[in-house]
Amino acid sequence: MIDDLKRKTIQINEIFYSIQGESTQAGRPCIFIRTTGCNLRCHWCDTTYAFHDGKKMTIAEILVKIRDWPCNLVEITGGEPLLQKHLSPLIAGLIAENYEIMLETGGHMDLSRIDRRVKKIIDVKCPGSGESEEMYFANLENISPDDEVKFVIADQADYEYARQVIKKYRLEDSTNVLLSPIFGGIEYKVLVKWLLQDGLQARIQLQLHKFIWDPQMPGV
Numbered sequence: 001m002i003d004d005l006k007r008k009t010i011q012i013n014e015i016f017y018s019i020q021g022e023s024t025q026a027g028r029p030c031i032f033i034r035t036t037g038c039n040l041r042c043h044w045c046d047t048t049y050a051f052h053d054g055k056k057m058t059i060a061e062i063l064v065k066i067r068d069w070p071c072n073l074v075e076i077t078g079g080e081p082l083l084q085k086h087l088s089p090l091i092a093g094l095i096a097e098n099y100e101i102m103l104e105t106g107g108h109m110d111l112s113r114i115d116r117r118v119k120k121i122i123d124v125k126c127p128g129s130g131e132s133e134e135m136y137f138a139n140l141e142n143i144s145p146d147d148e149v150k151f152v153i154a155d156q157a158d159y160e161y162a163r164q165v166i167k168k169y170r171l172e173d174s175t176n177v178l179l180s181p182i183f184g185g186i187e188y189k190v191l192v193k194w195l196l197q198d199g200l201q202a203r204i205q206l207q208l209h210k211f212i213w214d215p216q217m218p219g220v
C-alpha cells in the first residue's frame with residue numbers, strides 16, 4: 001500500500017481548503033481535490049479551467065499536502081475524477097487516514113466499483129447541458145441513501161426532464177435529490193414554485209460559494 005501511494009499519480013488541477021458550497025453538506029469546511037480533464041462539455045460548465053493543465057502528484061504527495069488543514073471532509077471533484085486511472089488507490093489512501101469522502105462525477109461513467117463508504121454526488125445532465133445523451137443511468141439503480149443525485153436546471157425543460165428521471169428511478173425514496181439552478185440563470189423563485197406545486201421530495205441548492213466570493217474565481 002505505501003509503495004502504491006508513492007508511485008501512483010493523479011493529474012491534479014488544484015487542491016484547496018474552503019467551505020462546501022453545494023450538496024447536503026453545504027456550509028461545512030471541506031478540502032477539495034480537483035482533478036484535471038473531462039470528456040464532457042456541458043454548455044454551462046463553470047470549471048472549464050480544469051479541462052487542461054495541472055500537474056501530476058503522487059497519492060502520497062496529495063495526502064501530505066492536505067494533512068495540515070484542520071478538516072476531515074474531502075471532496076474529489078473535477079473535471080471528471082473517474083478519468084483518473086488511480087482514483088481507487090487515492091480513495092483507499094483517504095479512507096486509511098479516516099477522511100469522510102465525497103466524490104462528484106458527471107454521471108456518465110460506471111460508478112459500481114467505487115467504495116461504498118464514499119458519498120457519491122451524481123450529476124444527471126439535463127438537456128440544457130447539451131450532454132444528456134451521455135448519462136449512464138445504471139448508476140441510479142445502484143445508489144445508496146447517503147449518495148446525492150444533482151440536476152443542474154437551466155430552464156423549464158430541464159426541470160421537467162429532472163422530474164421525469166426522479167419519478168422513473170424512484171429517487172425520492174432511495175437517496176438525496178438536489179435541484180441546482182444555474183447561477184444567475186433561471187429565477188430561483190420560479191424553480192421553488194414548480195417544486196412546491198409538484199410536491200417533489202427534492203431540495204433546491206444554491207451555490208453558496210458564488211454568493212460569498214467572486215463567482216468566476218477558481219479555488220474557493
Ligand code: SF4
Binds near residue numbers: 038039040048
Ligand atoms: S461534467 Fe462537470 S467538468 Fe465536465 S463539462 Fe460538465 S460541468 Fe464541466
